[in-house]
Amino acid sequence: MKYAVECKQLSVALGGREIVRGANLNIPEGEYHVLIGPSGSGKTTFLRAIAGLERATGGEILLGGNVVSSANAHAAPEARRIGMVFQDLALWPQWRVARQLEEILIIQKMPKPARARRVSELLSLVKLDGMEKRAIYELSGGEAQRLAIARALAGDPRLLLLDEPLGSVDESLRASLARELRELQRKLQIAVVHVTHDQAEGTAVADRITVMCAGELQQTGGAAEIIANPATRFVAEFVGKYVILRGDARDGAIESPLGIFNNPHGLHGAVEIGFRPDQLTFGETGADGIVKSRVYRPGGWLHEVEAGGATVFVHARDARSIGAKVMIEILSDPWHPGGVRA
Amino acid sequence: MTRRAIYIIAFILFAALVVWPGIEVLNICIFGDSASASQPAAGVLAGLRQWTLLINTLCLGASVAAGATAVGAAMAWCATRTDLPMRGFVSIAWLGPLFLPALMLGIAWTGMVQIHGFAAIAGIFIFNYYPIAAVFTASSLARADRHALEAAEIAGGRRLARKLLFRQALPSMLAAACGIFIFTIADFSVPDYISSIGPKYNVYSDEVFSRWQRAGDASGAVATSLPPLALGLAAFAAASRLRGRSNCIIRGRFHPAPPRALGPWKIPAVFFVWFVLAVSFMIPVGFFIYTIGSPGVALDALREARRDILNTMIYSAGAAVAALAIALVIGHAAARAGRKTRAAIEAAAALPFALPAIALAIVMIRMWNRGGAADYVYASVGIVIFIMLARFYIFSHAVVSAGLGAVDPDLESAAALAGMGPARRMFLLLPRIAAPSLLGAFLLVFVLSMRELDAIVLIPSGNSSTMFRVYNAIHFNRKEFVAALCAVHVFLTFVPVAICSLFARRGIEVSL
Amino acid sequence: MPRRTRVRRGTQLEDSSTNMFLRCQIVIYFFIACALAAAGCSKPGVVIYTSADQTFAEPLLAEFEQKTGVVVQAVYDIEAAKTVGLVRTLLEERSHPRCDVFWNNELIHTMRLASAGLLAPYASPAAADIPAAFKDPKSEWTAFAARARVFIINKDLVKPEDYPKNLGDLLIAKWRGKIGVARPLSGTTLSHFAILYEVLGVDRTRDFIKQLIANDANLPSGNAYVAELVAGGQLAFGLTDTDDYETQRAAGKHVDVVYPGAGGDGTVVLPNSVALIKDCPHPENGKKLIDFLLGRDVERRLAFSDSANIPVRDAVESPPHVKRIGNITIMSAPMPKVAENLDARLDDLKSFFLK
Structure with missing residues (x-):
């Protein structure tokens, strides 16, 4: 398989502090890859290292099979044929819409008529037709966003890096922009690395997801796979929205605030078990609990319930009133990180 | 006092003291001067005897504007965008030449080496005016966003990043170049002094001067200055149009861009920066101190010129305070007004500055030399204050309105809701919030007024000033006295700025 | 009036910096007042416009002030303008003169002012011994120290x-x-x-x-x-x-x-010249100043000064390096004509x- 990006034991240090540690990641050509993690997990630094804006302190990065970054080699950003959309878009305020794209084409020594064609082509690609002469401050949030994407594509990159590209637009716009991004990527057949801290945004667009925490890559895989089988407690909580409870493992069973479960791995002592909200529901039997709060989610209500000294989230079609006494029923086996002790 | 009353008073003062001289110039140019029954502008320009003078002047102005802007921008780039050693110090030290009028720089260098001709004049101006470009360019380079630069680097490498930076600094550079151009073409004393030996480099101020001096031909004198005035205003308009666009930071946070390593260019850069600092300020001031020799000479000079020194301080401070008071209200109105109103106010305020100082002085003499009550202005330091006010108001205005424009209007609304009257809001609340800009505006006008010679040479009551005294004394070979007076002048210009920057807890802001 | 009180209290909370600003304003107003007072107090007793070198003129005028108690306001010409500037100013101010005495370091422009009708005749007693060649027949100007x-x-x-x-x-x-x-x-x-x-x-x-x-x-x-x-x-x-x-x-x-x-x-030979301005504000003090300037002592001092002026009077002594006027072959020139044609020349x- 041909890879657009390969990272081998990549480490990046900034100011003497290691921000990315021993990262291994292969992204095939044409894949929409989402890098997800909380703020400060090093995902932006990882992305900037791929872009060549930060130097690798260990390991290497290959783009299209060529080493572009290693501890002793560093290709300039402009030599990597990549496009990047910055978190705050970083549009150039001094230039009008068309000029933002044209400047890049001028650097590539494109002749003038071709340049004009390419600019209108790029603008229509991101649905900004006829806005050539607009000033940057005259654009709406969504238009600015699309212009930033067009600018990233102007240099005909083989890899598109998106750093929180939807972070600066409001929620109502975010879903449609995310869809547009995905369509665009499909149309161009280009590899994309999309960095976000928003699990919903990430799972919506990704072919595959990589979860990052504290400078380390925790897990890579399809969205469904990661949610169903998180590799670590962090992945479980951050991506799968699992609620982790403490349990006590005995010979054949695990005792928890929500009841007793099977112990297929033969664990011993204090263990952690996790439930996604959709694994729990209200029923006629099960552990007793009291509803603390609730919030509407499409398809039902998410309730915060106190049960046996722990707080869990329960998804149910119908809302229960706050303070109501409920019984929590378990729909499928809990997740437990193989042998991790509390 | 009601809000309306404040605005009316301020607008009357603004119109009478700043706008009127400008209008009067146009009036004299177009309709001729009743007092001297001479032909109006069209005739004068068509029959202008000294087109060569005009071309000389424009050449000088353009070369100086280009040279000083290039030097200033390079200095600013070194100090803000690179890892130049001691760059914090450099970006303070480059203010030095502002305290040293161009004429004094010329005096120092001609005292040390034999320089004359066009190159010498241009050199003196370039090394004297580059700080204007350096300060403005530095403030716009400091606003360079890291991500915008990185985006450029990814798309087009360092070349595009440099282009972006250049484009970002361009409005400031243009504004500075336009100011430098105007300062240069208005100056007659430096070309006159530098070319007092060797071939004379004639500038058109000579023509303005002699038309007035000999024939009292005010309209001829003023009309002679129309072509450069038009050029100055055009440059001003271009600069202020560009200014609006690059200052806005588009949505999102601002990330200051880290300095770049100079690498092998470090030694040339250090050499360049210190060469400029040395030539423009350190060596000349050192020369003055060396020439003075003993403190007794300085004290004698101080004693001899004490009235002039005091007078200079009074009118400079007076003009700065008056400009600030008017700018506080007018600048506020401009900052809150729409684009067109703002541009109109700025153009009206810029007119007296774009005018050659001598022409402004001629107009002022015509306005106030009427006998009767006007004599209180004409025969006192008042007219000097008014000239400086008209000439430099635009600087106060630009700095104050930029400072007030950055104040959230909600703060004023909140104060109004809390029961604060318009006068208190205007004169207590706003100054406190925008204090750094107000202080900057005050000092800027003060320093510029201290430096000014051209505007006051024709005014009898302006003769009691250090610049005038120095200009006269250099012709009489009194080297120690001149050096002492120059040193004292530089010191006295510097002291208020130093005091203010020591005691201003929030600093001094001079950005446009 | 509950609202009012609250407002008061609200402002007092911030009073330290408010006071600072009030103080700054007071200081500024104080300076303005001082400047105005200074401008008002120094009302001159006599106004002299002079193109003579400030270095030589200033001590002489200071001495006059000391002797007579008349405050002198001196306006000097800028070197680049060489007399022409002050002549222009005098012409501009002709309808309401401010200047009493014009002390010119040459003669031609004084003659021009005389023919323009700006000068008042005054035959100073101090000039009695100045040769007639150095005096205007109508007494509108007197020349000295050449x-x-x-x-x-x-x-x-x-x-x-x-x-x-x-x-x-x-x-x-x-x-x-x-x-x-x-x-x-x-x-x-x-x-x-x-x-x-x-x-x-x-x-x-x-x-x-x-x-x-x-x-x-x-x-x-x-x-x-x-x-x-x-x-x-x-x-x-x-x-x-x-x-x-x-x-x-x-x-x-x-x-x-x-x-x-x-x-x-x-x-x-180009002598200094001194003249009284017509309709000047302080004619009496002006005459006193002219008497002082035309005194033998001033001419003697100008001869002994760095400017080494040549006394026009035989009675005034001069240092050995200054040539006596009697020993110079003076070029005879039609001075009124020179003055008249100056612009064309x-x-x-x-x-x-x-x-």
């Missing part, structure tokens, strides 16, 4: 037998590039050339100028520079004023002086020297 137009010569470069004797020697090819004359566009050099136009005639003067330029004469902007260049050895000799020569001589430079035209056309001169 300067002469002389050659300054570098003794190291020119042998005594080669010393120039008259203006024609400036055209000798041997001295090509080694001679200097200030640009005759202002000051005493302008007066000198304006006189040449009347004495030699227009054509001969123009020929002289053309040959002067052809002989590569150095043309600095002032006589002080001519003297400096000669003293410094860059030039062999040049035309300058006696005071500029004196500056170099006193500094110990190897220079010598020649009064041109002895036995020929003669030397141009300047235009003509500009066509040669201002390009």
Whole structure:
């Protein structure tokens, strides 16, 4: 398989502090890859290292099979044929819409008529037709966003890096922009690395997801796979929205605030078990609990319930009133990180 | 006092003291001067005897504007965008030449080496005016966003990043170049002094001067200055149009861009920066101190010129305070007004500055030399204050309105809701919030007024000033006295700025 | 009034910085008041416009103040304008004069003011012993303390037998590039050339100028520079004023002086002149000041000063290096005509020297 990006034991240090540690990641050509993690997990630094804006302190990065970054080699950003959309878009305020794209084409020594064609082509690609002469401050949030994407594509990159590209637009716009991004990527057949801290945004667009925490890559895989089988407690909580409870493992069973479960791995002592909200529901039997709060989610209500000294989230079609006494029923086996002790 | 009353008073003062001289110039140019029954502008320009003078002047102005802007921008780039050693110090030290009028720089260098001709004049101006470009360019380079630069680097490498930076600094550079151009073409004393030996480099101020001096031909004198005035205003308009666009930071946070390593260019850069600092300020001031020799000479000079020194301080401070008071209200109105109103106010305020100082002085003499009550202005330091006010108001205005424009209007609304009257809001609340800009505006006008010679040479009551005294004394070979007076002048210009920057807890802001 | 009280309290919370601003404003107003007071208090008892060098004039005027108690306000001319500036100002102010006394370091412009009707007649008793040649027949001006137009010569470069004797020697090819004359566009050099136009005639003067330029004469902007260049050895000799020569001589430079035209056309002598302005605000004090300036003591002191003026009175003593007026062959020129034609002459001169 041909890879657009390969990272081998990549480490990046900034100011003497290691921000990315021993990262291994292969992204095939044409894949929409989402890098997800909380703020400060090093995902932006990882992305900037791929872009060549930060130097690798260990390991290497290959783009299209060529080493572009290693501890002793560093290709300039402009030599990597990549496009990047910055978190705050970083549009150039001094230039009008068309000029933002044209400047890049001028650097590539494109002749003038071709340049004009390419600019209108790029603008229509991101649905900004006829806005050539607009000033940057005259654009709406969504238009600015699309212009930033067009600018990233102007240099005909083989890899598109998106750093929180939807972070600066409001929620109502975010879903449609995310869809547009995905369509665009499909149309161009280009590899994309999309960095976000928003699990919903990430799972919506990704072919595959990589979860990052504290400078380390925790897990890579399809969205469904990661949610169903998180590799670590962090992945479980951050991506799968699992609620982790403490349990006590005995010979054949695990005792928890929500009841007793099977112990297929033969664990011993204090263990952690996790439930996604959709694994729990209200029923006629099960552990007793009291509803603390609730919030509407499409398809039902998410309730915060106190049960046996722990707080869990329960998804149910119908809302229960706050303070109501409920019984929590378990729909499928809990997740437990193989042998991790509390 | 009601809000309306404040605005009316301020607008009357603004119109009478700043706008009127400008209008009067146009009036004299177009309709001729009743007092001297001479032909109006069209005739004068068509029959202008000294087109060569005009071309000389424009050449000088353009070369100086280009040279000083290039030097200033390079200095600013070194100090803000690179890892130049001691760059914090450099970006303070480059203010030095502002305290040293161009004429004094010329005096120092001609005292040390034999320089004359066009190159010498241009050199003196370039090394004297580059700080204007350096300060403005530095403030716009400091606003360079890291991500915008990185985006450029990814798309087009360092070349595009440099282009972006250049484009970002361009409005400031243009504004500075336009100011430098105007300062240069208005100056007659430096070309006159530098070319007092060797071939004379004639500038058109000579023509303005002699038309007035000999024939009292005010309209001829003023009309002679129309072509450069038009050029100055055009440059001003271009600069202020560009200014609006690059200052806005588009949505999102601002990330200051880290300095770049100079690498092998470090030694040339250090050499360049210190060469400029040395030539423009350190060596000349050192020369003055060396020439003075003993403190007794300085004290004698101080004693001899004490009235002039005091007078200079009074009118400079007076003009700065008056400009600030008017700018506080007018600048506020401009900052809150729409684009067109703002541009109109700025153009009206810029007119007296774009005018050659001598022409402004001629107009002022015509306005106030009427006998009767006007004599209180004409025969006192008042007219000097008014000239400086008209000439430099635009600087106060630009700095104050930029400072007030950055104040959230909600703060004023909140104060109004809390029961604060318009006068208190205007004169207590706003100054406190925008204090750094107000202080900057005050000092800027003060320093510029201290430096000014051209505007006051024709005014009898302006003769009691250090610049005038120095200009006269250099012709009489009194080297120690001149050096002492120059040193004292530089010191006295510097002291208020130093005091203010020591005691201003929030600093001094001079950005446009 | 509950609302009002709350507002008060609210402002007091921030009072430390408010007070600071009030204090700043008070300081500023104080300075303005001081400036106005200073401007108001120093109401002058007499106003003098003078193109004499500030260095010499200032101590004399201070002495007058001390002797009479009359406060003097002096307005000096800028060197570049050389008298013309003050003449312009006087013309501008003719409808409401501010100036009482005009002390000019030359005579021609004073004569122009007289013919423009700006001067009031005043025959000062102090001028009784000044020769009639130096007084206006209508008493509108009085001249004193003269300067002469002389050659300054570098003794190291020119042998005594080669010393120039008259203006024609400036055209000798041997001295090509080694001679200097200030640009005759202002000051005493302008007066000198304006006189040449009347004495030699227009054509001969123009020929002289053309040959002067052809002989590569150095043309600095002032006589002080001519003297400096000669003293410094860059030039062999040049035309300058006696005071500029004196500056170099006193500094110990190897220079010598020649009064041109002895036995020929003669030397141009340019005296200071003093006049009372018509309808001036303080005529009595003005007259007192004129009496003081025309006193023998002032002329004596100007003779002993660095400017080494030549006394026009025989009775006034002078140091040995100052030539007595009786020993100078003075070029006789129709001065009123010179004054009348000055503008036209300047235009003509500009066509040669201002390009």
